[in-house]
Amino acid sequence: MAELTAARRYAAFKWEGRSLFYTAILAILILLVLYPLGLLLFNSFVVTAPGGGKALGFGNWALAWSQPGMVDAIANTFKVVLVSQIIIFPIGILVTWLLARTDIPGKPWLDFFIWVAFFLPSLPLLLGWIMLLDPNFGLLNQLLVSVFGFAQGPFNIYSFWGIIFCHVVGRHVSAMYIFLAPAFRNMDSSLEEASRVSGRGALGTLLRIVMPVMTPAILVTFIILLIHALETFEIERVLGPPINFYVFSTKIYQLVNDTEPSFGAAMVLGMTILLFMAPLILFQQYLGGKRSYTTVTGHFKANMTRLRAMRVPAFILVLGFCLFITVLPLIFLLMGTFMSLFGFFNIERVWTLQHWQKLLGDPILLSSLWNTLKLAGGTAAIGMLFYALLAYISVRTKYRARGALDFLTWIPATIPGIILGLGMLWMFLGTPVFRPLYGTVFVLIIALLINSMTTGVQLIKSNMVQLGNELEEASAVAGGSWLYTLRRVVMPILAPVLLSVGTLTFISASRNVANIAMLVTNDNRPLAMLQLDYMVDGRSEVAAIVGIFVVVLTIGVAIVARLVGKRAGIHV
Amino acid sequence: MNNKKFFIAVFSLVFFGQAVPAQEQTGAGQTAWEKTVAEAKREGSVVVSALSGELLRQVLMSFEQDYPGIQVKVQSGNLRDLWPLVYKEREMGQYLWDVRVGGVDASTYEAKERGLLDPILPVLMLPEVLDDAKWIGGLASLFGDKERKYVIHISGLLSGDIVVDRDAVPEAELKSPKELTYPKWKGKIVMQDPREGGSGTAALAALIQQYGEGFVRELLTRQNVVISDNRRQMAEWVVRKRYPIAIGLGTAGPITQFQKEGLGKNIKPITGYNTIAGNAVILFNKAPHPNAAKVYINWLLSEKTQARLAEIAKTNSRRTDVKPGNPDLALDPKRFREYLDISDEKYAPVKLRAQALAKELLR
Numbered sequence: 034m035a036e037l038t039a040a041r042r043y044a045a046f047k048w049e050g051r052s053l054f055y056t057a058i059l060a061i062l063i064l065l066v067l068y069p070l071g072l073l074l075f076n077s078f079v080v081t082a083p084g085g086g087k088a089l090g091f092g093n094w095a096l097a098w099s100q101p102g103m104v105d106a107i108a109n110t111f112k113v114v115l116v117s118q119i120i121i122f123p124i125g126i127l128v129t130w131l132l133a134r135t136d137i138p139g140k141p142w143l144d145f146f147i148w149v150a151f152f153l154p155s156l157p158l159l160l161g162w163i164m165l166l167d168p169n170f171g172l173l174n175q176l177l178v179s180v181f182g183f184a185q186g187p188f189n190i191y192s193f194w195g196i197i198f199c200h201v202v203g204r205h206v207s208a209m210y211i212f213l214a215p216a217f218r219n220m221d222s223s224l225e226e227a228s229r230v231s232g233r234g235a236l237g238t239l240l241r242i243v244m245p246v247m248t249p250a251i252l253v254t255f256i257i258l259l260i261h262a263l264e265t266f267e268i269e270r271v272l273g274p275p276i277n278f279y280v281f282s283t284k285i286y287q288l289v290n291d292t293e294p295s296f297g298a299a300m301v302l303g304m305t306i307l308l309f310m311a312p313l314i315l316f317q318q319y320l321g322g323k324r325s326y327t328t329v330t331g332h333f334k335a336n337m338t339r340l341r342a343m344r345v346p347a348f349i350l351v352l353g354f355c356l357f358i359t360v361l362p363l364i365f366l367l368m369g370t371f372m373s374l375f376g377f378f379n380i381e382r383v384w385t386l387q388h389w390q391k392l393l394g395d396p397i398l399l400s401s402l403w404n405t406l407k408l409a410g411g412t413a414a415i416g417m418l419f420y421a422l423l424a425y426i427s428v429r430t431k432y433r434a435r436g437a438l439d440f441l442t443w444i445p446a447t448i449p450g451i452i453l454g455l456g457m458l459w460m461f462l463g464t465p466v467f468r469p470l471y472g473t474v475f476v477l478i479i480a481l482l483i484n485s486m487t488t489g490v491q492l493i494k495s496n497m498v499q500l501g502n503e504l505e506e507a508s509a510v511a512g513g514s515w516l517y518t519l520r521r522v523v524m525p526i527l528a529p530v531l532l533s534v535g536t537l538t539f540i541s542a543s544r545n546v547a548n549i550a551m552l553v554t555n556d557n558r559p560l561a562m563l564q565l566d567y568m569v570d571g572r573s574e575v576a577a578i579v580g581i582f583v584v585v586l587t588i589g590v591a592i593v594a595r596l597v598g599k600r601a602g603i604h605v
Numbered sequence: 606m607n608n609k610k611f612f613i614a615v616f617s618l619v620f621f622g623q624a625v626p627a628q629e630q631t632g633a634g635q636t637a638w639e640k641t642v643a644e645a646k647r648e649g650s651v652v653v654s655a656l657s658g659e660l661l662r663q664v665l666m667s668f669e670q671d672y673p674g675i676q677v678k679v680q681s682g683n684l685r686d687l688w689p690l691v692y693k694e695r696e697m698g699q700y701l702w703d704v705r706v707g708g709v710d711a712s713t714y715e716a717k718e719r720g721l722l723d724p725i726l727p728v729l730m731l732p733e734v735l736d737d738a739k740w741i742g743g744l745a746s747l748f749g750d751k752e753r754k755y756v757i758h759i760s761g762l763l764s765g766d767i768v769v770d771r772d773a774v775p776e777a778e779l780k781s782p783k784e785l786t787y788p789k790w791k792g793k794i795v796m797q798d799p800r801e802g803g804s805g806t807a808a809l810a811a812l813i814q815q816y817g818e819g820f821v822r823e824l825l826t827r828q829n830v831v832i833s834d835n836r837r838q839m840a841e842w843v844v845r846k847r848y849p850i851a852i853g854l855g856t857a858g859p860i861t862q863f864q865k866e867g868l869g870k871n872i873k874p875i876t877g878y879n880t881i882a883g884n885a886v887i888l889f890n891k892a893p894h895p896n897a898a899k900v901y902i903n904w905l906l907s908e909k910t911q912a913r914l915a916e917i918a919k920t921n922s923r924r925t926d927v928k929p930g931n932p933d934l935a936l937d938p939k940r941f942r943e944y945l946d947i948s949d950e951k952y953a954p955v956k957l958r959a960q961a962l963a964k965e966l967l968r
Contacts, residue, residue, distance in 0.1 A: 102968030170845060271838060274795075274831045275847075279968060290834070292710050292802035292960060294685050373866050376841075380866045395659070396666070455689060462697045471699070550686045555652075555678035566681055569657040571837040571859030 055432040058422060062441050065483055069456030070444060072463070074304070077297040093297030100284045110281040112193070113269070114262045117200040121258075124201070125209030126251070128354065130239050131347055132210065133217035134225070136337045138348050144214075146355035151207040152540055152587050153362055154580030155267050157375075160573065161365025162199055163271075164376040166190035191275045199268045202358050208261075209254055211537065212492055215530035216250035217243070219499045222336040235338055250495035252317045256310060257488055260446045263306050282449075289451050300452050307447035314443050318436055370578045388574040397563065405559040405586065407474060409542035412481040413590070416538040417531050419482065420489035427490070428497040439494070446487035450547025454480060458551045474557050477549050481542040488541075489534045496530040536591045543583045560586075638730050638903075642672065644896035650676040651897035656707030656884065657681040660918040665706060667913060668904055675897050684712050684802070691721065691889075700891040703898035706905070709749055709756055709885045709948045710802045711957055716887075717755050723890040724754040728899040734906045741923050742941040749885060751950045756885050759905055760914065762921035762934040763944070764882035765856045765874030766808035772871045773849035781877040783816055786823045790850060794824075795842055797853030798834040799963040802956075804882065805853035807947045809959035811880045814945060814952065818962065825966040832967055844869040855882070857919060857931055874934070881936065881946045883920070 080092035100106075131137050132144060165173045166188040174186020189195055224246060228238040244251065266273075266282040273279055281302070288299040340347050369375040373385045392398060426432055427439040445453060457480045461467045470476050500523070508518040524531075546561045553562060564579035645651070655665055658681070668677045687705070694701055705713075716722060725748075729735055737744045741761070749756040767782055774793075779785075785794065797805030813821050824830065831848060833839050840859035842848045854860065856874055863869045886905060892898045904910055911922035915930030922929070929935035936944065947956065 101965065105968065169847065271835065274833050277829075277968065287798075287800055290685060290798075290801045292685070292712055292806070294689070296689070374863065374868070377866070377868065380868060382866065397662075451686075458690060458693055462693050462699065468697065468699075472701075550682060551690050553680070555680050558680075562681065563659075566657050566659040566662060568837075570659050571840065571862060572659070573837050575659075 051430070052432065055426050055430065055438075056434070058426060059434055059438050059441075062423070062438060065479065066441050066444050066486075069453070069460040070448065072459045073296070073300045073448075073452060073456045077300045077304075079297065093295065094301050096295055097288070097298035097301035100287070102279060103284060106279045106281050106284050109269075109278055110263060113196060113200065113280060114259065117197050117205070117262065118255075118258070120197070120201050121205045121209065122255070124354070125206045125213070125254075126239075126244070128206060128351055129210045129213045129217050130243060131340075131351055133214045134220065134222075134243065134338050135235075135340050135347070137340060137344060137351065139352070143351055143355055146359045147207045147210045148536075148591070149363070149584070149588070150355070150359040151204045151211055152584045153204070153359070153366065154544070154577065154583070155203060156271075157366050157369055157573070157577040157580060158203070158362040159199060159268060159271055160369065160375055161362055162202070163190055164365065166195065166198075191272050193276070193278065196268055196272050196278065199272065200262075202362075203268065205258060205262075206354075206358065208258065211533055212254040212257065212488075212495075213247070213250055215492075215496050215533060216247055216499060218529065219496060219526065220246060222338075225338055226336070229338075235340065235343070238338070248320060249317070249498050252313075252320065253491045253495045256313050256317060256443075257446065257491060259313070260306065260310060260487070263309075264447075264449065285449050289449070296452060296455055299449060303448045303452055307444060310443070310447060314440060318439060366577060366581065370574055370581065372574065375574050375577075388572070388578055391572075392567075392575050392578050395563070397558070401558055401560045401563045402582065402586070404474075404557050405543050405561070405583070408477055408481065408557065408559050409539045409586075410590065411474070411478045412485070412542040413535045413539040415478065416482055416485055416489050417535045420486065420534055420538075421493050421527070421531060423486075423490045424493035424497050428494050429500075439490075442486050442490040444487075445483045450484060450545065451550060453483065454548045454551045457483070457548075461552075472554050476552050477557060480548045480552055481538075481545055484545060484548045485538040485541045489538055492534050492537075493527070493530055496527060500526060532591070532594055535594060536587065539590055540583070540587045543587060641730065641896050641899050645672070645894070645900040646674040648675070648894040648897045650678055651894050651901045652678045652701060652703045653680070653901065654687055654702055654705045654707075655679050655681050657683065658918070661706070661884075661914075664910070664914050664917050667910075668901060671904060671909070672900060675900065677901070684708070684710060688712050688716060691716070692719075695721070700889070700893055702889045703892040703894050704889070704901055705887045706759070707884055708803065710806070711953045712802075713756060713885075713887065714750060714950050714953050717750055721890060722755045723888045723892070724752075725757045725886065725888050725902065726754050728888060728902055729906070730899065731903045731907060733908055734903055739908075739924050739926055741925055741936050741938045746941070747923055749946070749949050756887055756950075757902075757906075758883050758885045758923060758948075759911070760883035760920040761881050761923045761936055762857065762883060762929070762931055763874065763936060764804065764807065764811075764880040764947075765934050766804055766811065766854070766880060766882070767850070767852050767875045768843065768854055768856055768860065768872050769851075769875050770843055770846055770849040770869060770872045773846045779850070779875070782812060782875055783820070783877075785850070785852075786820060786828065788827075790828060792829045793848055794828055794850045794852060795831045795833055795839050795848035795854075796851070797836065797839065798832050798967075799853065800960055800967065801834060802960070803853070804855055806956050806959050806963070807880065807882065808853045809963060810952060810956040811945055811947050813959055813962075814947070814955055818958070821959070821962055822966065825963065840869075843872055856933060861919065861931075879940075879944050881944045882948070883923070885948070 077093045078089050078091070079087050080090040082088040128147070132140055132147075137143070163171070165171050168174060168186055168189040168191065171186055171188060171190070174188055177183055178186055190198070220243065224242050225238050228242045233241060264282050266280050266286065269278060269280045269283065273283070285299045285302045288295040288302070370388055371384050371386065373380060373382050373387075377383070423438065423442055427435050432438075457476070461471045461476050504522050505518050508522045513521070543559070544561055546565055553559070560579055560583055564576045567576040567579065651668075653665055655661060662679055662681055665679045666677055669675065684707070691702060733739060735744065740747060745753060747758045748754060749758060769779060779790070784790075796808075797803060799805035799809045809821055812824070830852070836854060837859045839851050839854050840863060843851045843854065843860070844863045856872065860869060860872055864872070886902055888898055888902065908924060908926055911924050911927045914920045915922055915927055919930040921931055921935050923936070925938065946952075
């Protein structure tokens with residue numbers, strides 16, 4: 034009896050200890066996310082009074098919503114998001130399913146192509162598509178005019194459908210694959226086998242079995258891509274002006290790029306994205322808690338669906354798509370760096386090495402590379418652990434505030450980078466305990482960690498929900514310690530998604546300018562700032578080379594991570 | 606006392622209420638300068654906020670070659686990011702910046718009004734910098750603020766803000782900016798986003814100043830002006846004749862890259878529009894490295910550095926003894942008084958009005 038009481042006390046103590054730990058993590062999250070955003074939100078109600086003083090009011094809210102062209106911008110945003118997602122989503126799911134769940138040949142290479150497509154810098158690629166599809170001087174249009182005698186080229190990239198095309202061949206499909214593939218691979222093939230035994234074909238199995246089981250991962254991917262689509266406008270920024278086509282995020286950009294930036298009003302628009310997304314986020318939480326999506330159990334089977342006669346056509350289809358979104362843009366990208374002026378073939382000196390010489394001769398290239406490696410590497414390494422911890426608390430514990438914790442991880446994705454950077458600045462300067470850290474790499478890493486938090490946590494989470502408890506229980510029964518179970522049972526299953534998250538965090542941190550623009554110093558300038566310098570000078574070709582450095586750096590880090598994973602006995 | 610010394614003494618008396626001791630410009634001046642350099646070396650570094658741009662950064666960093674022992678920490682960025690940072694830092698008692706080099710807009714003058722800047726004239730020490738004859742329009746004309754002591758221009762070129770591809774639009778068809786509202790130019794004009802400050806705003810302000818608000822209203826509402834914030838894209842559009850008229854692009858920067866390769870040779874600034882553009886220097890008060898900042902500012906205004914800026918960054922110095930980096934846009938000393946310096950504080954309200962109009966009329 035006494036032993037039983039002692040055991041209960043010990044269990045209660047352990048439980049309280051865990052709760053305290055989770056609460057400490059929640060407190061850190063509140064501090065890192067809610068505190069700076071609270072400052073920003075409060076500031077959105079601070080207006081300049083006529084006398085020059087500060088007062089509370091709704092001026093920023095009125096300013097945000099009275100932007101000229103706001104109604105058109107919102108309508109355009111919905112049009113672009115709706116049409117592009119209708120095209121991208123089926124392609125993304127099909128490609129993911131083919132690569133993750135079938136016996137399609139050449140998987141490692143196709144997988145590599147898609148990852149590379151995700152790493153490619155978007156602006157040089159966009160310039161490449163313009164070089165091909167510009168209505169007047171596009172190479173493809175010129176070719177078609179000369180071969181078929183058209184009066185003018187049939188393609189016009191400066192159009193609504195041109196914008197949609199660029200979204201489709203951009204990094205959305207590869208992002209979907211990267212987000213979904215680990216979860217697809219963790220699916221128990223006995224479900225598909227049962228479907229086939231019941232007489233369903235491969236496509237029927239995909240639609241009726243695979244997709245419903247993958248709902249949490251698909252929904253998370255959908256929400257992340259939706260938020261991303263609502264926030265980014267690189268394509269519209271270049272292709273939109275000639276047709277007067279602006280989107281919601283253009284309005285946020287205009288507010289913060291004003292000579293007197295209206296951060297408060299931009300914050301209001303950012304909050305709108307959060308409010309708009311809140312029902313979807315809550316629905317995703319509800320769905321995750323309501324049904325069990327466990328697919329990795331003690332009976333887990335990882336057999337692939339046999340495509341049989343469709344194997345070669347499916348391979349050609351995916352390979353063709355991969356070449357279209359990877360090799361073709363890579364050719365543009367590389368070619369552009371060796372051209373005196375990207376896209377101009379009618380000049381005397383078409384090819385040159387001067388852009389490479391220019392960059393390689395830049396005295397701060399090496400320090401920028403090193404800073405990027407430190408920053409992005411640090412962010413990725415800490416991110417994998419921190420995001421995994423947050424996902425673990427959300428999915429695999431009974432901690433009462435886990436829903437709130439999960440909701441907090443969604444917030445950073447909805448707030449524009451520069452606004453979040455400002456919030457971080459206020460937090461680090463405004464809180465005495467943090468002030469000594471201001472100006473250090475640590476601050477940048479925190480800013481970048483917060484920036485990638487939504488994607489990182491949600492991706493790991495969508496894979497964790499698939500993991501059955503019985504695997505850990507079986508290991509424990511067989512005498513495996515908690516650490517042994519983690520290393521030999523949980524990690525090998527989660528390793529692919531952790532590596533994906535690490536690589537995504539690395540590339541995102543390497544490219545990020547908005548979040549760190551106000552926090553970076555001369556001592557920790559990364560490559561992204563060097564790239565910005567070249568862009569400002571109008572030297573797109575040199576800036577593209579900096580983009581290539583980032584891609585090579587990321588691929589190198591991903592390969593090293595894989596090798597290290599393999600040495601540790603984790604196959605990724 | 607010769608004329609030059611007399612001018613400096615009077616100038617200092619008028620604007621700062623104190624006369625600069627004459628001996629500082631002669632033998633003892635040398636000692637004072639050496640003392641300042643020695644102090645600067647003790648401080649070890651100077652923190653410079655600069656306009657983004659690799660070429661400008663390259664020149665600003667070259668200070669270390671001329672003054673070994675004083676490290677330059679150049680942090681590139683735009684004014685949008687700088688001021689919220691500096692205001693917050695100061696609120697928290699942090700004084701981290703010495704000097705800013707870059708364009709000037711209303712936010713710079715606001716910072717001055719809020720007491721963030723120190724006057725620059727007292728820190729000018731080198732005789733070659735203080736020599737009035739070395740500057741087009743004289744030393745006093747370099748200052749852009751109404752007090753004529755806080756914002757000093759280090760470069761000046763005819764902004765040529767409005768450029769036209771004369772192969773597509775012959776001179777006879779478009780002689781003056783006033784004709785930009787003619788219906789035949791509808792859909793032919795691209796403009797740097799005037800809501801964001803910079804040359805787009807400056808060009809629009811100059812048009813308001815020259816032709817009135819009604820003209821600008823007509824231009825922005827009737828001419829289907831395409832707005833871009835990407836100067837390289839704008840330059841390419843002009844070169845390819847997609848939009849043969851560009852407002853806020855200028856003939857420096859990206860256009861020169863095309864012209865170097867033999868393209869757009871006939872892209873010229875429109876005549877009848879003589880505004881000045883250029884970068885300026887400001888000195889933050891309570892600078893953490895006051896002596897290094899002094900040395901840096903004098904170095905920036907010296908003939909050697911100005912020549913380097915002209916050679917590498919293709920800017921035009923306001924110095925009379927430095928060859929222009931962009932001769933097509935060189936200021937004519939004889940016509941100096943005719944130019945419209947739209948970055949001057951007295952035009953700040955016009956610029957603000959231009960931005961307000963753009964925000965109202967553009968989508």
